[in-house]
Amino acid sequence: MHSSEQIPHPVIRRLPKYLVHVQELREEGVEWASSQEIADALGLTSSTVRQDLSHMDLRGISKKGYETSQLEAVLRQILGADIMHHVVIIGAGHLGRALAEHGAFARRGFEICGLFDRDEDLIGKSFGNAEVMSIHELAEQAGKVKIDIGIIAVPSSAAQNVAEMLVEAGVKAILNLAYKHIQVPSNVTVVDARIMESLQELAYALGKKGKAVN
């Protein structure tokens, strides 16, 4: 199979984990990794790993496994780590600032090229490499540099409004950190990332465990 086909969503969500792992292996000087080794490291089955990797432009070799350099290369390519994406953050609050100051994004192909807020007091301040601009300048800025990804880091109540501004500005990919579902046209991709949901998932697990017999 080739990378031109549609890759199932569960597979896509696992690819970043493979990438991190294979990069670690390479740092350790490991040149080959079998599906079993990868599975053990990531808590998967070897079958799942082989199935997943079969979607990519890559062939393993019997008795050796997959070449780590090649595996890293195809994963980087698919996950966009080789091209620089222009990312803007809307909301320069606690979370938005933490993101702007986080160096790791640029190293994986995501350059923060704009940080916007509606609070006049914040405008002009710098966090990481980004200077806070007025939210009213978003459209203008979108005209100058193509914005690939918009990150919503404003309170939930403003999330839908901000989403619409991003769509209006031509942004086709949105990372929504606000704890609220946003509605966008079908040609725009939204991915939610919510720490609160993860905590609630843990709370559920704790609740079940407390009641379980084991």
Place this chain on the structure above:
Amino acid sequence: MHSSEQIPHPVIRRLPKYLVHVQELREEGVEWASSQEIADALGLTSSTVRQDLSHMDLRGISKKGYETSQLEAVLRQILGADIMHHVVIIGAGHLGRALAEHGAFARRGFEICGLFDRDEDLIGKSFGNAEVMSIHELAEQAGKVKIDIGIIAVPSSAAQNVAEMLVEAGVKAILNLAYKHIQVPSNVTVVDARIMESLQELAYALGKKGKAVN
């Protein structure tokens, strides 16, 4: 079906979305919500919504739907919003501090009762309601208050080590924000929440879209 049964994982991951939505409805004064309304608001099918809610201690009423107050109550109960969880954050860097200063967690049952770092210069400083303690005090602190959830907000290289300290301290639920898979005993639940992975998912979508015919 009753809440004592095992709820499928995909369902669990959707429950927080239902909770947010139903809370919004209640704020608007809406007393009833049909599966179709919920589905439309959240981008699901009504069948999925009914299937999901059938796992819970709740019955809808023909022609009216589900009572929002009742729905909120069962969701809060399952997601642990009614009992206070004791949460510690390991790593008082950019992200750890943003989390500590985020007020919304306490309102949903997650009280930050500890913030730990190994950097001596940070110890004693306060963020939100939490004062930074030395990582060496973690075990001691765990003896005083039961830690329900540990959040890993240290660099990837320290994540496994921190995970082991949490396990050692008796923590049974871990939220891992570091971009690395951690190994823990099977009686410990780990949930990963990674902004980087979400960005990479978006990058994949952008890559595909660029190549697609439409």
Place this chain on the structure above:
DNA sequence: AAGGTTTTGTCAAAAATTTATCAATACATT
């Protein structure tokens, strides 16, 4: 009170995802 209508709960079908299996392959050893 009867009839019409909307929406649930449930069951079954369909689709998607994961896991198991195994022949083919390619390497290592002798």
Place this chain on the structure above:
DNA sequence: AATGTATTGATAAATTTTTGACAAAACCTT
């Protein structure tokens, strides 16, 4: 070079998840 062995790639089976369909329920209108 022949043999043994570990590991892939592919296929099929099993499992899980989503969707479809519809009788039963309960509300509303008249």
